Every structure is written in structure tokens, then in C-alpha cells.
Amino acid sequence: MKKTVLRKYAQLIAASGVNVQPGQEVFIAADLDQPEFVKLLVEECYKRKAKKVVVDWSYQPLQKLHYRYRTLTTLSKLDNYEEARWQHYVDTIPCRIYLLSEDPDGLKGINQEKMAKSQQRLYPVIKKYRDQIENKYQWCIAAVPGAAWAKKLFPELRTSQAIEKLWEAILSTSRVDEDPVAAWEAHNKDLHDRCQYLSGLGIRELRYKSANGTDFTVGMIPEAQFCGGGETSLQGIFFNPNIPTEECFISPMKGVAEGIVYATKPLSYQGQLIDGFWIRFHEGKAVEWHAEVNNDLLTKLITMDEGSCYLGECALVPFDSPINQTGLLFYNTLFDENACCHLALGMGFADTIRDFQSKTLEECRALGVNDSMIHEDFMIGSADLSIDAVCDGGKVVPIFRNGTWAF
Amino acid sequence: MKKTVLRKYAQLIAASGVNVQPGQEVFIAADLDQPEFVKLLVEECYKRKAKKVVVDWSYQPLQKLHYRYRTLTTLSKLDNYEEARWQHYVDTIPCRIYLLSEDPDGLKGINQEKMAKSQQRLYPVIKKYRDQIENKYQWCIAAVPGAAWAKKLFPELRTSQAIEKLWEAILSTSRVDEDPVAAWEAHNKDLHDRCQYLSGLGIRELRYKSANGTDFTVGMIPEAQFCGGGETSLQGIFFNPNIPTEECFISPMKGVAEGIVYATKPLSYQGQLIDGFWIRFHEGKAVEWHAEVNNDLLTKLITMDEGSCYLGECALVPFDSPINQTGLLFYNTLFDENACCHLALGMGFADTIRDFQSKTLEECRALGVNDSMIHEDFMIGSADLSIDAVCDGGKVVPIFRNGTWAF
Numbered sequence: 001m002k003k004t005v006l007r008k009y010a011q012l013i014a015a016s017g018v019n020v021q022p023g024q025e026v027f028i029a030a031d032l033d034q035p036e037f038v039k040l041l042v043e044e045c046y047k048r049k050a051k052k053v054v055v056d057w058s059y060q061p062l063q064k065l066h067y068r069y070r071t072l073t074t075l076s077k078l079d080n081y082e083e084a085r086w087q088h089y090v091d092t093i094p095c096r097i098y099l100l101s102e103d104p105d106g107l108k109g110i111n112q113e114k115m116a117k118s119q120q121r122l123y124p125v126i127k128k129y130r131d132q133i134e135n136k137y138q139w140c141i142a143a144v145p146g147a148a149w150a151k152k153l154f155p156e157l158r159t160s161q162a163i164e165k166l167w168e169a170i171l172s173t174s175r176v177d178e179d180p181v182a183a184w185e186a187h188n189k190d191l192h193d194r195c196q197y198l199s200g201l202g203i204r205e206l207r208y209k210s211a212n213g214t215d216f217t218v219g220m221i222p223e224a225q226f227c228g229g230g231e232t233s234l235q236g237i238f239f240n241p242n243i244p245t246e247e248c249f250i251s252p253m254k255g256v257a258e259g260i261v262y263a264t265k266p267l268s269y270q271g272q273l274i275d276g277f278w279i280r281f282h283e284g285k286a287v288e289w290h291a292e293v294n295n296d297l298l299t300k301l302i303t304m305d306e307g308s309c310y311l312g313e314c315a316l317v318p319f320d321s322p323i324n325q326t327g328l329l330f331y332n333t334l335f336d337e338n339a340c341c342h343l344a345l346g347m348g349f350a351d352t353i354r355d356f357q358s359k360t361l362e363e364c365r366a367l368g369v370n371d372s373m374i375h376e377d378f379m380i381g382s383a384d385l386s387i388d389a390v391c392d393g394g395k396v397v398p399i400f401r402n403g404t405w406a407f
Numbered sequence: 408m409k410k411t412v413l414r415k416y417a418q419l420i421a422a423s424g425v426n427v428q429p430g431q432e433v434f435i436a437a438d439l440d441q442p443e444f445v446k447l448l449v450e451e452c453y454k455r456k457a458k459k460v461v462v463d464w465s466y467q468p469l470q471k472l473h474y475r476y477r478t479l480t481t482l483s484k485l486d487n488y489e490e491a492r493w494q495h496y497v498d499t500i501p502c503r504i505y506l507l508s509e510d511p512d513g514l515k516g517i518n519q520e521k522m523a524k525s526q527q528r529l530y531p532v533i534k535k536y537r538d539q540i541e542n543k544y545q546w547c548i549a550a551v552p553g554a555a556w557a558k559k560l561f562p563e564l565r566t567s568q569a570i571e572k573l574w575e576a577i578l579s580t581s582r583v584d585e586d587p588v589a590a591w592e593a594h595n596k597d598l599h600d601r602c603q604y605l606s607g608l609g610i611r612e613l614r615y616k617s618a619n620g621t622d623f624t625v626g627m628i629p630e631a632q633f634c635g636g637g638e639t640s641l642q643g644i645f646f647n648p649n650i651p652t653e654e655c656f657i658s659p660m661k662g663v664a665e666g667i668v669y670a671t672k673p674l675s676y677q678g679q680l681i682d683g684f685w686i687r688f689h690e691g692k693a694v695e696w697h698a699e700v701n702n703d704l705l706t707k708l709i710t711m712d713e714g715s716c717y718l719g720e721c722a723l724v725p726f727d728s729p730i731n732q733t734g735l736l737f738y739n740t741l742f743d744e745n746a747c748c749h750l751a752l753g754m755g756f757a758d759t760i761r762d763f764q765s766k767t768l769e770e771c772r773a774l775g776v777n778d779s780m781i782h783e784d785f786m787i788g789s790a791d792l793s794i795d796a797v798c799d800g801g802k803v804v805p806i807f808r809n810g811t812w813a814f
Contacts, residue, residue, distance in 0.1 A: 032442050035439055035466050035468075038466070039468050039472070042469055042472050043472055043476075046472060046476035046477075047476075051477070051478075051481055052473075052477060052481050053472075053473075055466070055469060057439065057464035057465075057466070058464075059442050059445070059446070059462070059464070061442075061446050062445075062446060062449055062462060065449050065460075066459075069450075069453035069454075069457075070453075070459055071458075074458055074459050079495060080495060080498075081488060081491035081492040081495045084488035087488070088486055088487060088488045091487075
């Protein structure tokens with residue numbers, strides 16, 4: 001990919017993505033796949049006067065070794081210097097950029113039990129710090145091609161060609177054109193207008209129906225509103241947490257969901273694919289489920305903690321979204337979640353509550369925002385999906401028809 | 408390079424290099440060049456029952472950006488979480504492996520002034536921790552090919568071929584043959600025998616002479632002894648700090664050196680080459696010097712701190728060493744220092760003092776071991792170098808004739 005184009009992408013992430021402020025620190029998490037792009041990104045952050053840019057490199061194959069050889073005890077604790085890093089985030093509120101490039105099958109064969117257990121035990125320690133910075137800092141998840149990921153999408157191509165093709169798909173769906181920053185401003189305006197309309201309807205519940213069997217109702221939190229595109233941190237800085245993004249999303253009412261949903265795309269979870277699955281909800285809780293591929297892993301996901309069987313997000317994305325129009329299945333949630341409507345199991349977003357700035361995290365959760373150590377999107381959008389909103393006073397408003405916006 | 412051969416090399420580093428002990432942590436510093444080899448090394452450490460293996464990846468091009476854009480103030484301090492990492496080394500005494508692969512010219516154009524100043528200011532903080540672990544932990548420096556480094560050695564080859572050639576050179580000079588661990592045992596015995604002979608002579612000073620102009624005398628510390636190959640940590644664990652190594656070395660008496668030495672190979676210092684240089688010593692101190700290439704950087708090196716103008720090491724390596732026999736100039740000190748005789752400016756090694764285990768670091772330094780934030784080897788060996796030892800009672804013993812051992 002041409003360096004001039006990549007530099008625009010790096011500028012987009014630094015400017016519109018995390019919106020680096022002068023004197024702020026930036027932490028970038030990246031796999032080893034695209035060091036030259038990481039270099040461009042580091043430079044763009046510095047050009048925006050970042051005080052210090054730290055890159056945390058990771059190499060997915062080492063993960064498997066750690067989980068194979070380390071004891072559950074050492075996997076389940078943070079050393080002092082690792083906790084000190086979290087404390088540094090609390091003290092300095094740096095920007096955080098996550099560059100995804102992993103192999104969707106990269107952790108195949110890992111000891112799922114050990115991984116889940118260690119994450120469960122680590123969570124209370126991490127949560128202590130995470131809750132202190134929740135909604136305070138700017139963050140952005142974006143993608144760069146990894147070799148194995150590219151070959152998964154384009155198995156018929158040589159690796160270098162597959163990587164180039166994946167770059168094209170990432171850059172086009174991320175609106176890296178002539179002037180990406182302006183394109184994102186326009187896109188954000190469109191998403192915000194749509195969210196405003198939805199939030200004004202006074203929706204009490206959403207009803208989903210599709211010929212694939214999906215027949216599902218989920219309750220809304222009266223105090224919640226639809227969000228999409230950029231958001232503003234508690235420090236008052238506007239940022240775009242996902243590049244790309246196409247969704248209008250909301251945190252549903254914990255404990256209010258009935259019926260069955262059928263997944264319409266495979267889910268890449270912890271380096272493995274879960275496919276051909278459905279989940280039945282009762283009183284907001286996943287009570288029955290089955291996956292044709294990796295059913296055990298789906299069970300691990302749903303039973304991870306107390307909150308992982310409840311929903312944390314309902315997101316509306318038309319089936320004709322630019323990402324779905326690429327015709328590609330990305331095997332990566334950042335893209336696939338923006339290809340069609342989805343739900344998420346686990347943690348909800350406190351910042352979907354109106355006026356969340358003046359509420360505590362606990363107050364938001366008490367209104368019905370779910371809490372969990374996980375947040376996993378799964379896709380339920382289809383070409384024939386219809387969604388109705390039942391609003392205050394019982395009025396029914398069509399939201400989706402034939403997989404896309406009805407208004 | 409074949410995976411079976413690389414695995415042997417990884418085993419050599421884990422077993423003979425750092426000699427990982429069950430339950431010990433291992434920290435590996437590596438550039439991004441050879442992730443698959445790093446994976447093999449991590450696995451070999453785990454097979455020796457390491458408790459936790461942490462890889463600190465680095466990417467040389469980012470260094471230049473940090474020194475360009477960060478202020479001297481932020482470059483000159485460690486954040487709390489970075490100090491906590493050092494404290495962790497003090498508390499847990501992990502093994503440390505340094506895998507070198509950098510481009511010898513990789514930091515060309517960097518702001519030398521800013522880099523030197525920030526390192527000077529950082530040093531007291533790091534020294535606080537370093538002194539606490541000195542001689543306590545096992546460490547090993549070894550090399551893997553980086554693309555730019557390989558092209559520097561073999562500019563006429565395609566990158567992949569150059570990397571393969573550099574692998575061959577690294578593996579052959581590191582004695583990675585049928586049974587590398589056994590080969591290192593034999594090699595260590597040979598080096599230890601030679602050191603024992605030298606240490607028994609009661610050497611008071613060494614006199615160097617070469618047709619290239621070198622005419623130089625350096626004083627010895629009566630309590631010091633020659634060391635070479637593997638050594639034993641204060642925790643009683645045998646390890647090999649350098650792979651490869653060919654030298655018998657000693658820390659000379661601080662303040663006793665007269666005459667001039669001519670470098671016989673370029674010196675790669677902080678990602679830049681210093682070449683065609685000589686240094687004149689008086690009363691142990693570098694008092695005059697000149698380099699045809701990068702004289703300013705040589706000056707920075709010599710004037711880095713109070714101890715950087717004094718010598719910290721005299722190492723004897725025959726000019727017909729296996730490394731010199733490759734006919735390659737490696738542009739990397741780990742190899743070039745083991746190709747011929749060298750001196751080092753800066754810090755001396757306290758563990759060259761007899762019975763150092765029962766002395767403090769301060770006591771060793773009081774005997775004449777130099778202290779500095781730097782330790783930089785430079786090569787003075789030549790095909791005609793002769794070295795005489797003036798021993799107790801004035802007896803003169805020939806040590807080197809025609810560039811190699813005279814005994």
C-alpha cells in the first residue's frame with residue numbers, strides 16, 4: 001500500500017480516532033505485522049504534540065505458549081510492575097490505540113478452560129483500575145492486515161497480494177479517501193442525526209423477526225439513548241472509538257429479553273471461530289444455546305461470569321452497509337459488527353445513559369446497564385430482518401424492513 | 408534456516424546461555440526481526456520450567472522518533488511503572504536474554520547531544536537498581552539476523568539470502584553444531600585453562616606493540632584475575648553471558664595506562680559507526696583522540712561521564728579466532744570484539760576480582776575497577792600485534808606474538 005495513503009490513515013487515527021491532545025501520552029497496542037505503519041502512527045501522534053508514545057508489541061503465537069506452560073496461579077495475577085502500569089493510566093489518562101491484525105484462528109487449540117479461569121481471576125484486579133478510567137480517556141480500535149488474517153479472507157492469493165487486498169478493504173471501509181477527517185465529520189453527522197431520531201421515539205422495546213427463525217423482543221432503559229460514531233470523554237474530548245463504525249447502538253435493560261436469535265455470521269472469539277449458533281433468552285438471560293462449531297467455547301463465553309449471560313448492547317446497522325457491500329466476511333468483530341445488526345453479551349455502556357456525566361458508574365448500572373468482564377458482539381442482521389419499536393403509549397414504529405432502515 | 412538447527416540454538420541460549428532455573432522468570436529483549444526464533448526461545452525457557460517468560464519487543468526506527476519529538480525532560484525520567492519494573496528485577500532476580508539484530512547504521516542522524524544527555528540524566532536512577540542486581544543474575548547476549556544488518560554484511564545478496572548467510576555466520580561462530588551444549592563445555596574448559604595460566608603469572612602490566620602505531624602499556628590490579636567463557640552468579644548459577652565468546656579478559660587498574668592505541672575495526676556505537684580512530688592515554692585517562700568517521704560521537708562516548716575516559720577491560724583474543732576466520736566484519740560488538748584483542752572504555756567488571764563474592768561492589772571499585780554508565784569495547788588486535796606481560800619481580804613473559812597466543 002502506498003505510504004501517502006497509509007499516512008492519511010495514521011493521521012485519521014491520531015486526529016479523529018483518539019484525538020491526541022498536546023502533552024498527552026499515547027499507548028499503542030499492536031501485533032508485529034505492520035511495524036512501518038505503527039511508525040507512521042507514532043509519528044502522527046508526536047506531530048499532535050504527544051508527550052510520550054509507548055508501543056506495546058504483542059505476538060499472538062506466544063499467547064499459546066503462555067497458556068500452555070504457565071501455571072494457572074501465575075496466569076491469574078498481575079505483578080507489581082503490571083499493576084503500576086494500570087495505576088499510570090489512572091494517574092495520567094493517556095489515549096489508547098488498539099491496532100488489530102490477529103489471525104482469527106490464531107489461538108486454535110489453546111486450553112480454553114485455563115484461559116477463561118485466569119481471566120476470571122484477573123478481572124477483579126483489572127476492574128479496580130478500569131472503573132476509575134471508564135469514559136474518561138480517548139481510545140480507538142482500528143485494523144491493519146496481518147498475514148494469516150489476510151490469507152483467511154483471500155486464501156486463493158499469494159500472501160503479499162492478500163495483504164494488499166485486505167489493506168484496500170480496511171482503508172475503503174474506514175473512509176480513507178481524499179480527506180478522511182472531513183469524511184468522518186460528515187459520517188458522524190449522519191449517525192448522530194439517526195440516533196437523535198431514534199432516541200426521540202421513546203422506545204420501550206424492540207421486536208426482531210427474520211425468516212431464519214429469529215423471533216426476539218428486548219426491553220429498553222427509559223433513561224438510555226442511542227449513540228453512534230464519535231463520543232465525548234468525561235474530560236470533554238471528542239473521539240471515535242471504532243474505525244470503521246456504522247452502528248447506532250444502545251444498552252438494553254438488563255433482565256428484559258425474550259425469544260430466540262440466530263447468528264448470521266461466525267464469531268471470532270479469543271482467536272477461535274464460533275459458528276452456526278442460536279441463543280434463547282428468557283427474562284433477559286441466555287437460557288439455552290447451541291453452536292454447530294465450538295459449542296464449548298460459546299458456553300464458556302456465556303457462563304464467564306454473572307453478567308455474561310445478559311445483554312449489554314443492541315446495535316442497528318443496515319444490511320446494505322458499506323462493510324457488507326464489500327461482500328467480505330472479515331472474521332473480525334470490528335468489521336463484521338458493522339456489517340449488520342448485532343447484540344452483545346456482557347458489559348453495557350454507561351455512557352448511553354442520558355446525562356451520564358453527572359452520574360456515577362454505579363448509578364448507571366442501577367438503571368439497567370449490565371456489568372460483566374466480557375463484551376462480545378454477535379451478528380443477527382439478515383437481508384429480511386424487520387425490527388419494530390414499541391414506544392411509550394404502545395405506538396408501534398417500524399425501524400427496519402428488509403434488513404435496512406425503515407425511516 | 409532449518410527449524411531443527413534454530414531449536415538447537417534456542418536450547419543453547421536457554422540452557423548454556425542463561426541456564427534458566429525451575430521457577431525463575433525470564434525477560435527477553437528482542438527486535439521485531441525474528442519472531443519465530445523468539446517463539447522457539449520462549450518455549451525452550453518454559454521447557455526448563457521458567458515461571459513466566461516476558462518478551463520486550465523493540466523496533467529500532469521508533470527510537471529515532473522518540474529522540475526527535477520527546478522533550479529532554481521526558482526522555483530523562485522513568486515513569487513509576489518503569490521503575491517498578493526495575494524493582495521487580497531486584498525482587499525476583501530473573502534471567503535476562505538480549506537478542507541483538509539491529510541495523511549498525513539504524514540510528515544515523517539521531518540527535519546525539521539529546522541522546523547522550525538523556526542517558527546521563529537517566530543513569531543515576533537506573534544505577535540504583537543495577538547495582539543491587541550486579542553479578543546476581545544470569546544474562547546472555549546472543550544475536551539473530553535483522554534484514555538491514557544482513558544487507559550491511561552482504562550488500563550483493565537479496566535480503567532473504569543475506570539473512571540466511573548471516574544466520575550461518577552466527578550459528579557457526581556460536582558453535583551450534585551436532586551438540587552445542589557439549590561444544591560449549593569443551594570451549595569453556597579451554598578458555599578457563601588459559602585464564603588460569605595468565606592469572607598465575609602475577610602480571611603487573613601488559614605492553615602492546617603493533618606496526619600500525621599502537622604502543623601502549625596498561626597496569627593490572629593485583630587482586631584481579633583473567634576471566635573468560637562462562638561465569639557463576641552470586642546465586643551460584645553458572646551461565647554464559649556472551650554467545651559467542653572467545654576472549655580472556657580482565658579489568659585493568661584505573662588510572663594506569665600510557666601510550667597510544669589504534670583501532671583496527673570500526674565501532675558500532677548507538678546505531679552509528681565510528682571508524683579510523685586512535686586514542687592516547689596518560690595516567691590511565693584518554694587525553695587525546697581522533698576518528699576519521701564520527702569523531703564527534705567518539706568524543707561523546709569518551710566524555711559521557713567521569714569514568715568513561717578510563718579503561719574497564721583488557722581482552723585477549725587471537726587474531727586467528729573462529730570469528731576472524733569467517734573473514735566477515737560484523738559491525739556488531741558481540742562478534743567483532745571476539746575477533747581480536749580489544750579494550751573497553753568505561754565500567755569495569757567487579758567479578759574479575761578474586762573472591763569478589765565476599766566483597767562489596769564498593770570494595771571492588773576501591774581496588775581499581777572503573778565505574779561508568781558506559782562500557783564500550785573497541786578493537787585493537789592486528790595480525791602482527793605483540794603483547795608482553797611484565798610480572799612480579801620484573802620478569803617479562805611473551806603473551807602474544809604475531810596476533811596470537813605466544814604460549
